[in-house]
Amino acid sequence: MTPLTHPMSAGPAAQASHPADQPGAMSTMFAIKSALRRDMLRKLRGVSQDQLEGQSQAVFRVLQQQPFYKNARTVGCYLSMQKGELRTTHIVQDLLSSGKKLYTPYLPPAATASSDKSIKSDQAKTPKTLDEDHEPGSENPLMEMLRLYTNEDLEQCPLDKWGILDPGLRRFDVDEQRENVFDAGADDLDLILLPGVAFDDECNRLGRGKAYYDRFLHRYTTARKRPLLIALALTPQILPLGEKIPTTPNDFRLDGVVSPVGVVMREVKDASES
Numbered sequence: 001m002t003p004l005t006h007p008m009s010a011g012p013a014a015q016a017s018h019p020a021d022q023p024g025a026m027s028t029m030f031a032i033k034s035a036l037r038r039d040m041l042r043k044l045r046g047v048s049q050d051q052l053e054g055q056s057q058a059v060f061r062v063l064q065q066q067p068f069y070k071n072a073r074t075v076g077c078y079l080s081m082q083k084g085e086l087r088t089t090h091i092v093q094d095l096l097s098s099g100k101k102l103y104t105p106y107l108p109p110a111a112t113a114s115s116d117k118s119i120k121s122d123q124a125k126t127p128k129t130l131d132e133d134h135e136p137g138s139e140n141p142l143m144e145m146l147r148l149y150t151n152e153d154l155e156q157c158p159l160d161k162w163g164i165l166d167p168g169l170r171r172f173d174v175d176e177q178r179e180n181v182f183d184a185g186a187d188d189l190d191l192i193l194l195p196g197v198a199f200d201d202e203c204n205r206l207g208r209g210k211a212y213y214d215r216f217l218h219r220y221t222t223a224r225k226r227p228l229l230i231a232l233a234l235t236p237q238i239l240p241l242g243e244k245i246p247t248t249p250n251d252f253r254l255d256g257v258v259s260p261v262g263v264v265m266r267e268v269k270d271a272s273e274s
Helices: 025-045 049-064 067-071 089-097 110-115 117-125 151-155 212-223
Strands: 074-077 101-106 144-148 191-194 228-232 256-259 262-265
Touching: 049 067, 049 089, 049 256, 074 089, 089 101, 089 151
Parallel strands: 074 101, 074 191, 191 228, 228 256
Antiparallel strands: 101 144, 256 262
């Protein structure tokens, strides 16, 4: 494990010269990432429910011992799918029970997103190159993070079409709208616990190809301080030592990855990454 010795940069890792900047390199890199994503998703389909639950509980136990988790007061964390990714049920319940402020991802319906002037404005300001599968002219909705307040609030959330708990825009325990992390009165996020498809030993992340998190982080760190970015991983999602996930200058690099076997924190190599 490599300790994190000082705060990370306020945005994507700065790089003077990046391989993806070279002619033809971008399309090659996208092809490599797409192939890796397909292969990893195939492997994840083979993870049994017992293995998924066992590894999820192991990650929760590891996470509970980490100072960055214990000391965080405001946390962003995804609500997990039923299959194919680490379950966050115990983590979310623990965050709510311990009195921490919890925010979870929210994707507005397409019709709502397309009619919201503030979202259109944010889309215009967000780089179009944050994800390899993002096609010009086919905007994905911008991800928000809305507050989940209590375990009672959590228990009343319905499942969406992907089998993920959907808190929606309004609370279930009290009749009021949920707080958005971008609201003026919202506290800065200390920590975000992210999902992903694959991770390497340098804490690079391969997502599902929609750039939801990269776009959110670009918007968030433009307005607020950069939170600590920690991914939660099943054992098969960690690439063998030496295998790397291709990156672009716009990719937000993780600060660490938690898996059933422990925590790997990204080593800061030079001032451009601090």
